Amino acid sequence: MSSAAEFNWTIRVYYEDTDTGGIVFYANYLKFFERARTEWLRACGVGQQALAQTHGKMFVVMSTAVDYHAPARLDDTLKLTVEVERLGRASVQFFQQAWRISDAEPQLLCTGRIRVGCVDTQTLRPGAIPTEVFARIQLNPA
Template sequence: MHEFSLRVWYEDTDLAGIVYYANYLKFIERGRSDWVTACGIDQIALRDQQDIVFAVRRVEADYLRPAKFQDALTVTTTLTSVTGARIVLDQEVRRQDETLFRATVTLVCLTGAGQASRIPAEIRARLAPSLH
């Protein structure tokens, strides 16, 4: 499990002072990007050298409790499966021990032109130690 910390800024909230629902997707994107980097994958080099990018194919999300302005949050990212062309992750946004948001995210591997592509073996090997 990978952890990424962030703080809720005023711009993340709505008129009620709680995090606007779409911003949870931004929070988990930051957590995923940090996880990929922690796995030793340089996404810019992957794009520039192999013409491969990762794209979100599916998100199944549950909004459980609201986060508020100034809350310190932690995004957890757990790899649940990796196949030839897909990566499935479970992600949560927490305030201390309280889960506020939960999502299952499916990523696919694409060429720069948007065509489906297989995940290179060396990338799958870098992800394998994270598999739970």
Template sequence: MMHRFPLRVYYEDTDMAGIVYYANYLRYIERARSDWVREIGIDQQAMKARGIVFAVRRIEADYLQPARFDDELDVVTTLTQLTPARMVMAQTVSRDGDVLFAAVVTIACIGAGGKPVRLPAELRLMPISVAS
């Protein structure tokens, strides 16, 4: 399963040199994951009402090339692993086909007390085609 999320770099995303500040890539991939979850029909507000939220457990990131003010970027999210307790996604941020940033993100769910819980059934039981 692959999801594409287009975005544009705004002035506020950049440093004095007009280069995207490194932490903003994490925001970009978070937006893309949220958009993907919404697109597959998971209601995060309903999850929260049940006392369950998604949390990033681990992230591995590589900053390969800089993005600059006014660039048009694509964030591609690919689900690489789905277990009852976690999702692992590969995410890239590209400009004109050139990968600028790459990350592997592990997502888990936590309950009201901050303890890990199983992913919601509607996600675990979805007929998802997982890329390897």
């Protein structure tokens, strides 16, 4: 369930995350993964707002591939993982997982591969990840 280069972020499932049956709406896993990547980046010492203000760059999602294994439900506690699979000059590919940890035995709920690209905040054109940010990602792959 865990590797040496894995970042973990824990959340609770709230009513707003679920459908009328109390099951997490499938698209909300992308929101959960986004929050975990944001916290991972913050743990690397990079704030998204500072990245935009200092470097004029931001990360945008380029592609996603998500597999659903089991449903999360209202009040579940989830562990979200972040692993860097590939770091390029202008993009990062992540492998992410959502685990239910509120039960005795952790259960894998969802996996995803998310690729983000670095773009200029004004033109939205692709650009290289700033050197300082690239170095922090290399030092803290997850």
